[in-house]
Amino acid sequence: MSQRIGEQRSPGFWPLAIVFGLFVLFMYGPMLTIFVLSFQGPEGGLTFPIRGVSLHWFYKLAEGLGTVDIGAAFLRSLMLGGVVMLLTVVLSVLAGLAFRKKISGGNALFFITVASLIMPSIIVSLGIGLQFRLLDSGIKALLPDSMLENYGTALGLMTSALGAHLTWTLPFGLLIMFAVFNRFNPAYEEAARDLGATPWQSFRHVVLPLIGPSVVGIGMFGFTLSWDEIARTSQAIGDVNTLPLELQGLTSTVTTPSIYALGTVTTIVSFAVMGIAVGLALWLGRRQKKAAQ
Incomplete structure (x- = not known):
């Protein structure tokens, strides 16, 4: 039977299969390498060969990496990702409903919204950071001297950083809603x-039940895009860091597999969110089919 199937394949099947296999290896090979190296023993290094198998570097990660508070950065990223996910879902659904009808200036609004996808991320981050610094100057000019000592900056996790992430996630959510409606x-x-x-x-x-699976997909996009965002966060977050920014900084200071353990943890969180989203979408799809029957 397998021989018959092989005879039916076109001459270009195996070259294309090899190219596809190399593409998958190129995409997921680095992630798999980091995952494997993170489970080394105490004598493990940053390269192959593997020296033992253990959870040693995960314990080291839990103890902390120098002066960096990984736990706080993790919670900041988790909280920011959750808020971005919620706002992306709500605003995308509302925008999708609004664009079902012809609205004045709708085309211009649409192009302005999706324009951030083609803008360099670092430029968007610099622009948002500059806007909030100008806002700081205006607020400080209005505040009395007695209140200036307690005022820091408007830049922060739930202000400038949130806005920067929404410029990245909202266009995707809006495009998905357009396709759905x-x-x-x-x-x-x-x-x-x-x-x-x-x-x-x-x-x-x-x-809502009919578009439910797509709404779940928008939420997944919102969280995962926010979870690993660096460029749009770098100049717009103020005096705190998210987990990706801390991870980027640690690559030049940490010389043990603890950095790989951190990468494995962040990857597991991403896959967990995607798994929950896919499971919820499948559940909503089955529920919709049962209701139709």
Whole structure:
């Protein structure tokens, strides 16, 4: 049977298969290498061959890497990613609903929104940082001298950094919503209105269940894009760092596999979020099919 299948394959199958295999190796090989090297023994180094197998470097990571508070950076990234995910979902869905109707200036608004995708990330970060520094100057000019001592800066995790991340995640969410509503059949909403449903009831019981898997996908995009963002965060976060920025700084100071252990932990978190999102999307899809039956 396998021989018959092999005879049916075109002459270009194996060259293309080899190219695809090399592509997958190029994409995921470095991640797999870091994962393997993070489980070395106490005598392990930054390169192969592996010296023993243990969780030693994960224990070292839990103890801390010098003066860097990895735990605090991890929680900051987790909190920022969660807020970005929530805002990306809400704003993308609302924008998708709004763009279903013709609105004045809609084309200009759309192009302004997606323009940040083609702007260099570091330029966006510098621009946002400059805006908030100008805001600081204005606030300090208005505050009395007694309050200036307690005022630091408007730059921060939930201000400038949040805005910088949303310039990256919102265009993706908006494009996904456009694709979803482009294929959406308005007859379902019309049927709900004919049965006496209010606009909110129509959205909650008809529209939202139908677009639910896509909404979950937008949330996954929002979190994962925020979780590992460096360039847009670098100049816009102020005096604290997210986990990717700390990881970038540690690459020049930490010379043990602890840095690989940190990379493994961040990768596991990313895959966990993607797994939860995929599982939730599949559950919503099955629930939708059962409801249709």
